[in-house]
Amino acid sequence: MLQRPHHSQSLNEATKEPGRRKSWRFLGLVLVGIAALCLSMIVAVSVGAVPVPAGTVLGVIANKLVPGLFDVTWSSGREAIVWEIRFPRVLLAGFVGAGLAVVGAALQSVTRNPLADPHLLGISSGGAAGAILALLHTGLFLGLLTVPLMAFAGALVATLVVLGVTRFAVATSADKLVLAGVAVSFIIMSLANVLIFLGDPKATHTVVFWMLGGLGLAQWLHLLFPLGILLVTVPYLMLRAADLNAMTIGDETAATLGIPVTRFRFTVFVVGALITGVMVAFSGIIGFVGLMIPHIARFLVGGSYTRVLPASLLLGAIFLIWADVAARTLMAPEDMPIGIVTGLIGGVFFIVLLRAKTGGDR
Amino acid sequence: MSGTVLSVQNVGWSPGRGHALLNGVSFDVPAGKVLGVAGANGAGKSTLLRLLYRFHRPVTGTVRLDGEDIWSMSTRETAQKVAAVLQEQPGDFALSVREIVELGRRPHGSGFARGGRRDTEIVDEALERMGLNDLSARSLGTLSGGERQRVMVARALAQKPRLLILDEPTNHLDIRHQLEIVTLISSLNITIVTSLHDLNLAGRVCDQVLLLHKGRSLGFGTPEEVLTPTHIEQAYSVFVRQERLSQSHEQHLTFHL
Structure with missing residues (x-):
């Protein structure tokens, strides 16, 4: 069919070139992304109730990394704001954004569902339920790390329940895994709501934090996880x-192509649950990042996961850093839950995506 | 690229505790020959193909390539020898045509690196052969059904298989693309197993035909031996008339309720 073997040599040369140019272009985009990430971090640390000049931000951070690099021209109060409060918060935003975006990208592939999201599969509701249990009922019996630990445990339990359900219902295919996740998510959310209903009404305000997400609890020690x-x-x-x-082509x-499909999907799901569990433990449920960022990444760098994953990582980090800036400043001095910001942007994004999709079909 | 001897012995398969979808089917395909699998909807064609490309493990019987049971090989080893073009609808994840054809090299490489010069040549060759050079940078979602099918065939060719399995390869294709697929099948010198709805086409393309009915083999042999009105009437519950085309004098089957 359409055989022209004799010309293949010249065509080989012609088709190899765009491939090479593409990887250079991608490398350039990654460098731009890293630069944008660093810039975003510096701006995000300098913005807030007490503005700190970008030069001071750089000075504080540089002096912490290499003591005595710059002369100290700033007050110790400014230093504390930069180093103890804002910088860990910005880093946490970056980690959480990167993590959720990467999980979203990976889950979208193994469920072959472009709407898959770390929160769709019940993982986050488990985390929220664990946190609510700790906040309203058990008290901080494990010290300051009680809430994150309970949230992580809740996420893991939810994951095990989802996996158990898929086994029970003999539902290992991609779409059934999503359905099982949604079902378990609903059940756990009702249980969590029972816990809120039974809990102290005055304490429910703190619960809102877990349901809507926030990065206000960032501390250096916690960043390790x-x-x-x-x-x-x-x-x-x-x-x-x-x-x-x-x-993405199909299970069969x-x-x-030699991929043990069921086992691979299971592994990616567990990896996704671990990442999401840790992120939810420190930030609550932050929606839409995992759903939206991979789509933007594909738009910028194409569909291959060798490029989608690093691009999602960078974009997710940058996006959540800016979403947190918005959450901190829009209603200052009040901290708005970051989930409100990401939800709003995500919803609008979806409508735009819908429009672009139907436009393409016409 | 050379063919492999496919030897299927007494295979049967059933889902879990359900009743058997396939029962005691046996046949041999010599290296480089084309086997057509025919039968009504639900006769067990797809089930049989799934056993051949190692997606289902046969409940009874064995599938052997050059005498070796495919279940005693690793998944990777099977993937190096057997490629399949299926009717699955790929999700739209903005992969380019070239990136999809490159997937065919996965069983042969580390699965991690972009692949060496040899892989690039094989991918170029597959794209060229299926006339996809101009489309190689396009995303799969923007292609027509026929173009997608050609991409999937190119991907299978890039796998350099010794056995190629095709599930209804001419479905949803216009006449030209159907003929192109048929020409391709006849031009490859690897072993091919294909399911086909069009019995007249099967008679022209295939060296051998296996006719399935309710999970059992109704006939196996040359098209002339198997695709007789009696067999077909039993397999499809239709009336068959064997006619001779006035121009080419070829045999042609017509079907009536």
Whole structure:
């Protein structure tokens, strides 16, 4: 069919070039992304109730990394604001945004569902239920880390329940996994609502934090957990990028390419649950990041997961850092729950996406 | 690229505790020959193909390639030898045509790196062969049904299989693309198993035909032996008339209720 083997040599040369140019273009985009991320972090730290000049921000951070690099021209109060309060908060925003975006991208592939999102599969509602249990009923019996630990435990339990349900219902296919996740999510949310209903009405205000998300609790010590989980899981997902590509074609085709489909989907689901569980533990439920960012990443760098994953990581971090700036400043001095900001942007984004999709079909 | 001897012995399959969808089917395909699998909807064609590309494990019987049971090989080893073009609808994840064809190299490489010069050549060759050079940078979602099907065939060719399995490869294709697929099937010198709805087409393309009826083999042999009015009437519950085309004098089957 359409055989012209003799011309293949010249065509080979012609088709190889765009591929190489594409990888250079991608490398350039990554560098731009990293630069934008650093810039976003500095601006985000300087913005707030007490504005801190960007030069001071850089000075404080540089002096902490390499003591005595700059002469101290700022007050110790400013230093505390930058180093103790805002910088860890910005870093947490970056980690959570990056983590949720990467999980969303990976789950979208293994469920072959472009609407898959870390919160769709019941993981986050489990985390919220755990946190609510700790806040309203058990008290801080494990000290300051009680709420994050309980949230993480809740996320893991929810994951196990979802996996148990898929096994019970013999539902290992992609769409049924999503359905099982949605079902478990609803059940756990009603249980969580029972806990709120039974709890002290005055304390329910703190619960809102977990339902709508927020980064106000960021501390240096806590950052180790989100960073640690990212350092372990992101390289794994990058190594399996080609398999994530194959999974988008279909289960049976992926199987004929030598991928153990059910086991791979299970592994990605567990990896996603670990990341989401850790993120929810420190930030509450922040919706739409995992759903929206991979779509923007695909728009910018194309569909291959070797590029979608790093792009999602960077974009997710940048997006959540700015969403947090908005959450801190729009109603200053009040901290708005960040989930409101991401939900609003996400909803509008979806309508635009819908319009773009139907426009393409016409 | 050379064909493999496919030997299927007494295979049967049933889902869980359900009744058997396939029962005691046996056949052999010599290296480089084309086997057509025919039968009514629900006769077990897709089930049989799933056993051949190692998606389902047969409940009874064995599937052997050059004498080796495919279930004693690793998934990777099977993937190096068997490729399949299926009717699955890929999700729209903005993968380019080239990136999808590159997936065919996955069983042969580390699955991680972009692949070496040899992989690039094989992908180029597959794109060229299916006439996809101009489309290689396009995203799959923007292509027509026929173009997508060609991409999936190119992906399977890039796998350099020794056995190629095609599930209704001419479905949803216009006449030209149907003929192109048929020409491709006859030009490849690997072993091919394809399910086909069009029995006249099956008679022209296939070296051998397996006719399935309710999960059992109703006939296996050359098209002339198997695709007889009696067999077809039993398999499809229709009346068949064997006619001779006035121009080419070829045999042609027509079907009536």
